[in-house]
Amino acid sequence: MKQVACALTIAGTDPSGGAGIHADLKTFQELQSYGMSVITSVVAQNTTGVQAVHHVPIEIIEQQLDSVISDMPIHALKTGMIANQEMMKVIQKKIAALQVPYVLDPVMVATSGDALIEEEARDYLRKQLLPLTTLVTPNIPEAEFLIGETIKTTDDMKQAAELLVKEFGVGAALIKGGHREGEAIDFLYDGSNIHSFSAERIDTKNTHGTGCTYAAAITAYLSKGLSLYDAVKNGKDFVTAAIKYSFDLGAGSGPTNHWAIRKDKC
Numbered sequence: 581m582k583q584v585a586c587a588l589t590i591a592g593t594d595p596s597g598g599a600g601i602h603a604d605l606k607t608f609q610e611l612q613s614y615g616m617s618v619i620t621s622v623v624a625q626n627t628t629g630v631q632a633v634h635h636v637p638i639e640i641i642e643q644q645l646d647s648v649i650s651d652m653p654i655h656a657l658k659t660g661m662i663a664n665q666e667m668m669k670v671i672q673k674k675i676a677a678l679q680v681p682y683v684l685d686p687v688m689v690a691t692s693g694d695a696l697i698e699e700e701a702r703d704y705l706r707k708q709l710l711p712l713t714t715l716v717t718p719n720i721p722e723a724e725f726l727i728g729e730t731i732k733t734t735d736d737m738k739q740a741a742e743l744l745v746k747e748f749g750v751g752a753a754l755i756k757g758g759h760r761e762g763e764a765i766d767f768l769y770d771g772s773n774i775h776s777f778s779a780e781r782i783d784t785k786n787t788h789g790t791g792c793t794y795a796a797a798i799t800a801y802l803s804k805g806l807s808l809y810d811a812v813k814n815g816k817d818f819v820t821a822a823i824k825y826s827f828d829l830g831a832g833s834g835p836t837n838h839w840a841i842r843k844d845k846c
């Protein structure tokens with residue numbers, strides 16, 4: 581029997597604490613999954629944007645992976661920012677051998693619009709990493725890039741999710757509607773059915789790290805043994821509460837609130 585659920589994140593940092601590794605670990609902790617992390621890039625960023633990026637050397641990324649994999653149980657894992665192809669290759673090699681649920685958040689730009697991944701790496705991600713996934717969680721611009729088509733309507737979102745499974749080999753696809761107008765609706769295609777997850781749009785500028793928080797919550801729930809549908813359903817409730825009670829910190833787009841689910845239940 582599992583002593584404790586354990587989740588691993590492989591991603592970049594955010595010293596202001598709202599996105600990346602920091603959002604992931606806070607979310608794992610809040611949802612009572614033991615959190616572990618492998619850092620790919622050290623990013624100087626805050627609520628206003630990205631100021632600088634330093635990539636961790638490939639050997640150190642590999643060694644961090646070996647340190648965790650050789651010693652710790654991993655019940656689910658997620659990847660976020662992986663800036664270049666060399667990093668992707670080593671991560672691909674290590675996680676292909678792990679038979680655990682894998683959530684890939686195809687991070688390409690920060691909420692501020694700053695690029696977080698090299699142009700040539702995008703294609704590698706599409707061809708080599710997508711087929712390893714249990715779930716991929718693109719927002720609309722990311723989904724448009726992955727499938728090479730424009731997404732305007734909810735029907736386009738559903739078709740994009742199906743295409744990602746049927747033609748790109750992902751286990752399941754969740755297309756997030758955060759970038760549209762009106763209700764915040766996301767569509768999951770699990771290989772058999774389309775499911776929708778909807779919430780009222782919250783009028784706030786504080787959405788820094790929403791994508792990381794959502795994917796981390798789904799990963800935490802998968803590590804605890806929930807089904808994919810239940811993990812996404814609970815993850816959606818978590819991120820909606822985190823946006824509703826987000827913190828108005830910093831001069832730009834403030835961070836979500838990882839304690840919020842407790843507030844929402846009170």
Ligand SMILES: Nc1ncnc2c1ncn2[C@@H]1O[C@H](COP(=O)(O)OP(=O)(O)OP(=O)(O)O)[C@@H](O)[C@H]1O
Pocket residue numbers: 599689690691718719720756757758759764765766779780781782783784787788789790791792794816819820823
């Ligand atoms: N203002 C909002 N009110 C309610 N839900 C929202 C709002 N903005 C985004 N969401 C929801 O938050 C989740 C994250 O979606 P979003 O499309 O913003 O991700 P993202 O663009 O990857 O995030 P990030 O800005 O961190 O890159 C989705 O479930 C989306 O529907």
Ligand SMILES: Cc1ncc(CO)c(N)n1
Pocket residue numbers: 591592593594599600601623625660661687689690691696788789790791792
């Ligand atoms: C490190 C990192 N990953 C992802 C995002 C996307 O929110 C970000 N801003 N920073």
